[in-house]
Amino acid sequence: MKSAYVIYHLARAxxxxxxxxxxxxVMLGLAVFLGYQTAIGNMALELGLYRGEFxxxxxxxxxxxxxxxxxxxxxxxxxxxxxxxDRETGVGQIMATTPLTRPLYLIGKWLSNFxxxxxxVAVLALGAIVIQFLxxxxxxxxxxxxxxxxxxxxMPLMVLVAAAAVLFESVPFLQGGFGNIxxxxxxISFLPLFMENPSLKQYPAFEPTGLGLLGxxxxxxxxxxxxxxxxxxxxxxxxxxxxxxxIWNGVHWSPEIIxxxxxxxxxxILLIFFAALFFDRFDxxxxxxxxxxxxxxxxxxxxxxxxxxxxxxxxxxxxxxKAANRFSFFNVLIAELKLLLKxxxxxxxxxxxxxxxxxxxxxxxxxxxxxxxxxxxxxILLWSAMGNREIHNNVQQLTFSSAFPLLRQLPAQWLAGFIxxxxxxxxxxxxxxxxxxxxxxxxxxxxxxxxxxxxLACGVWxxxxxxxxxxxxxxxxxxxxxxxxxxxxxxxxxxxxxxFFIPFSIVLIVIAFMGRVxxxxx
Amino acid sequence: MSAILQVQNLVKNYGDxxxxxxxxxxxxxxxxFSLLGPNGAGKTTTISMLSTLYTPTSGDAxxxxxxxxxxxxxxxxxxxxxxxxxxxxxxxxxxxxxxFWGQMYNLSGKSLTTRVDEVLEQIGLTDKAKDRVKTYSxxxxxxxxxxxxxxxxxRLLFMxxxxxxxxxxxxxxxxxxxxxxxxxxxxxxxxxxYMEEAEELSNRVGxxxxxxxxxxxxxxxxxxxxxxxxxxxLHVGENDDSEALAKTLKDIxxxxxxxxxxxxxxxxxxxxxxxxxxxxxxxxxxxIKIRSIDIREPNLEAxxxxxxxxxxxx
Ligand SMILES: Nc1ncnc2c1ncn2[C@@H]1O[C@H](COP(=O)(O)OP(=O)(O)O)[C@@H](O)[C@H]1O
Ligand SMILES: [Mg+2]
Numbered sequence: 001m002k003s004a005y006v007i008y009h010l011a012r013a014x015x016x017x018x019x020x021x022x023x024x025x026v027m028l029g030l031a032v033f034l035g036y037q038t039a040i041g042n043m044a045l046e047l048g049l050y051r052g053e054f055x056x057x058x059x060x061x062x063x064x065x066x067x068x069x070x071x072x073x074x075x076x077x078x079x080x081x082x083x084x085x086d087r088e089t090g091v092g093q094i095m096a097t098t099p100l101t102r103p104l105y106l107i108g109k110w111l112s113n114f115x116x117x118x119x120x121v122a123v124l125a126l127g128a129i130v131i132q133f134l135x136x137x138x139x140x141x142x143x144x145x146x147x148x149x150x151x152x153x154x155m156p157l158m159v160l161v162a163a164a165a166v167l168f169e170s171v172p173f174l175q176g177g178f179g180n181i182x183x184x185x186x187x188i189s190f191l192p193l194f195m196e197n198p199s200l201k202q203y204p205a206f207e208p209t210g211l212g213l214l215g216x217x218x219x220x221x222x223x224x225x226x227x228x229x230x231x232x233x234x235x236x237x238x239x240x241x242x243x244x245x246x247i248w249n250g251v252h253w254s255p256e257i258i259x260x261x262x263x264x265x266x267x268x269i270l271l272i273f274f275a276a277l278f279f280d281r282f283d284x285x286x287x288x289x290x291x292x293x294x295x296x297x298x299x300x301x302x303x304x305x306x307x308x309x310x311x312x313x314x315x316x317x318x319x320x321x322k323a324a325n326r327f328s329f330f331n332v333l334i335a336e337l338k339l340l341l342k343x344x345x346x347x348x349x350x351x352x353x354x355x356x357x358x359x360x361x362x363x364x365x366x367x368x369x370x371x372x373x374x375x376x377x378x379x380i381l382l383w384s385a386m387g388n389r390e391i392h393n394n395v396q397q398l399t400f401s402s403a404f405p406l407l408r409q410l411p412a413q414w415l416a417g418f419i420x421x422x423x424x425x426x427x428x429x430x431x432x433x434x435x436x437x438x439x440x441x442x443x444x445x446x447x448x449x450x451x452x453x454x455x456l457a458c459g460v461w462x463x464x465x466x467x468x469x470x471x472x473x474x475x476x477x478x479x480x481x482x483x484x485x486x487x488x489x490x491x492x493x494x495x496x497x498x499x500f501f502i503p504f505s506i507v508l509i510v511i512a513f514m515g516r517v518x519x520x521x522x
Numbered sequence: 523m524s525a526i527l528q529v530q531n532l533v534k535n536y537g538d539x540x541x542x543x544x545x546x547x548x549x550x551x552x553x554x555f556s557l558l559g560p561n562g563a564g565k566t567t568t569i570s571m572l573s574t575l576y577t578p579t580s581g582d583a584x585x586x587x588x589x590x591x592x593x594x595x596x597x598x599x600x601x602x603x604x605x606x607x608x609x610x611x612x613x614x615x616x617x618x619x620x621x622f623w624g625q626m627y628n629l630s631g632k633s634l635t636t637r638v639d640e641v642l643e644q645i646g647l648t649d650k651a652k653d654r655v656k657t658y659s660x661x662x663x664x665x666x667x668x669x670x671x672x673x674x675x676x677r678l679l680f681m682x683x684x685x686x687x688x689x690x691x692x693x694x695x696x697x698x699x700x701x702x703x704x705x706x707x708x709x710x711x712x713x714x715x716y717m718e719e720a721e722e723l724s725n726r727v728g729x730x731x732x733x734x735x736x737x738x739x740x741x742x743x744x745x746x747x748x749x750x751x752x753x754x755x756l757h758v759g760e761n762d763d764s765e766a767l768a769k770t771l772k773d774i775x776x777x778x779x780x781x782x783x784x785x786x787x788x789x790x791x792x793x794x795x796x797x798x799x800x801x802x803x804x805x806x807x808x809x810i811k812i813r814s815i816d817i818r819e820p821n822l823e824a825x826x827x828x829x830x831x832x833x834x835x836x
Contacts, residue, residue: 009625013625017611020614021613089608089611090609091609091610091611093609094670095626098626099599282575
């Protein structure tokens with residue numbers, strides 16, 4: 001059992017290292033926040049007009065759903081990056097010179113991911129017990145009813161998410177921002193896939209988040225008492241519409257259901273071995289796609305413009321008069337624009353051009369609702385690189401030590417982002433102007449203001465592109481796509497919210513500035 | 523003595539760029555072998571292939587009877603590596619880092635803890651073992667990294683420029699550790715661009731430049747290549763144009779090579795006394811004041827200069 005010993009300690013060291021990082025506290029804080037929101041009733045499980053009595057089974061199931069949904073969806077982003085961390089620290093490179101095999105290494109990372117996810121789940125589970133007592137409807141603890149959804153629903157999903165993170169890190173084209181976006185949509189497409197596909201609907205236990213299984217089990221309990229129940233099932237902002245209470249004592253865990261849930265674990269094992277096929281063992285020449293990319297964009301030796309202060313280093317040496325200042329600001333801006341716009345494949349530009357033309361030729365209403373949202377999600381990887389590129393390219397020292405980086409570079413970065421956003425919306429701008437749609441134009445401007453501001457603030461504070469990618473996808477998905485007006489920064493439905501997004505953007509810009517000041521000081 | 527490492531025509535290309543161009547050499551069991559070469563010569567690339575991190579483009583190497591291309595697992599059991607760039611979990615303590623690596627090498631229980639204590643002693647960090655690595659100085663981190671490489675008592679240890687960028691005290695400690703390890707029977711492949719280190723440590727030296735091994739042998743064998751040549755080291759002022767001076771000095775009869783690095787001009791010549799006067803005159807002509815002059819016996823720096831026409835440390 002030598003392998004088991006090595007795997008265990010590999011996972012343990014990785015877990016310990018992550019737990020001690022500041023970001024782990026932030027993660028735990030988020031879990032506590034979620035638990036708190038549920039406790040005060042801002043988040044609740046409702047079946048139309050009905051809800052369960054707050055007994056162990058009900059709070060356990062409700063919290064399990066919150067765990068699968070939030071930690072399953074966003075926890076992925078928190079655990080993804082452990083292989084990349086080993087690559088950056090160089091620990092992975094040494095690991096590659098030890099007798100550790102590829103699958104063993106990945107299994108270690110998988111376990112460590114799983115441990116991190118389950119730590120957050122545990123925080124939520126504790127919160128659930130607190131809720132049961134706070135509500136006081138039934139204070140008897142039924143340990144099995146309480147824990148079983150965590151064990152049979154949450155745990156297998158976390159195993160799967162942990163494995164998916166390892167897989168995404170091993171497959172070259174899923175390693176970066178593209179993979180982040182793929183996961184985002186893959187996760188939310190599972191639900192409708194299982195809920196609406198008639199043949200899959202018969203096997204709710206296979207639905208990863210457990211929403212399918214709990215929905216059908218709880219539905220049975222409601223129908224037994226209230227035959228008129230219409231099948232509504234929602235987890236979300238507590239509208240407190242549910243007034244009628246029923247008693248639910250938990251899922252009847254049949255061997256079939258348990259087997260179905262544990263099939264997710266089997267699937268995870270497959271994913272890990274699949275990942276091992278792709279994993280390059282820290283040797284870039286071993287995986288073709290990577291080495292191609294290395295040559296084209298990420299080669300450490302190729303002298304490319306990685307920061308604007310390199311591009312305009314000379315003017316910094318002499319005291320600047322006003323004219324020179326304006327001149328060099330312009331230079332910085334051009335350099336930033338080039339940085340933002342280059343590095344995509346040819347087909348990226350072709351698609352972008354197609355979207356712009358589609359904006360131009362579609363009717364105003366359709367542009368607002370469909371085409372502009374597409375135009376504003378296609379360049380997401382451009383925006384997400386803002387504000388953290390300096391860190392990624394390890395030229396932090398250089399960029400940050402040059403004169404006036406704060407006064408010059410950040411506004412130039414923002415402005416470049418703003419210009420790019422306007423550029424990709426140029427079709428829509430012309431369309432709205434031709435149609436005299438001033439409300440649409442105003443909403444568009446506020447959105448174009450908002451995007452680079454959010455990107456910069458996220459990039460500067462998190463040092464990665466991930467935070468913006470997730471936040472932006474979420475806002476985009478909820479606002480323009482799902483008609484949540486509060487987040488509709490495009491004006492897809494209604495006229496957008498320029499009165500909110502413009503001041504909010506200014507706040508974000510200030511936050512980005514503060515982040516940069518902090519970086520320079522330390 | 524038998525060879526623990528036999529390198530056979532090793533090649534590594536990064537895309538179109540040829541980083542290592544067909545290198546062959548042997549290392550005997552029990553020796554310290556230095557790869558001496560300037561930055562970018564291909565030392566790290568070579569070590570990365572020998573330690574089975576990178577797959578060679580072509581060629582092979584046999585380490586303790588195992589081929590790095592056909593039996594990398596066999597190789598991994600014998601070797602240890604101290605990489606050029608620090609590779610540690612910064613949020614773990616030195617002790618935890620060492621324990622972790624010990625576990626990766628299948629050490630456990632009492633043998634693990636005693637070995638970790640031994641290594642901590644050896645790298646002089648017993649007192650600080652419980653502090654997180656991120657609170658360490660560069661030199662201390664480097665020593666932890668060396669500890670990691672030693673932990674499983676490899677037969678062959680690769681050390682890639684372990685003294686770059688650290689304080690003189692740590693540097694001294696590291697060089698002493700290297701000699702100690704060798705005395706205990708470990709074979710070492712040590713890369714550096716410091717001639718002094720190669721001279722102090724190694725039994726044999728391979729001089730590496732532009733991806734090729736341009737000379738190999740004991741220090742004595744190598745210096746004999748430059749014949750009886752001596753090197754004059756002129757220290758000039760900070761504002762003096764040492765490059766231009768080096769150029770004019772080349773014209774002096776008896777001077778074989780002259781190069782400038784920072785405020786030092788190295789002049790290779792057959793007999794120092796013969797050219798000294800002319801050198802000083804030339805410097806005076808250019809208005810350059812020589813602060814001091816050293817005369818050095820033939821050394822590896824001179825060998826490199828002789829073979830490449832360049833100084834080791836550009
Ligand atoms: N991953 C890589 N991709 C492309 N070129 C590289 C890579 N690693 C090193 N090189 C290049 O190969 C040459 C040799 O590098 P290296 O082996 O690190 O030299 P040394 O260790 O002697 O300083 C250098 O010119 C370097 O720029
Ligand atoms: Mg090197």
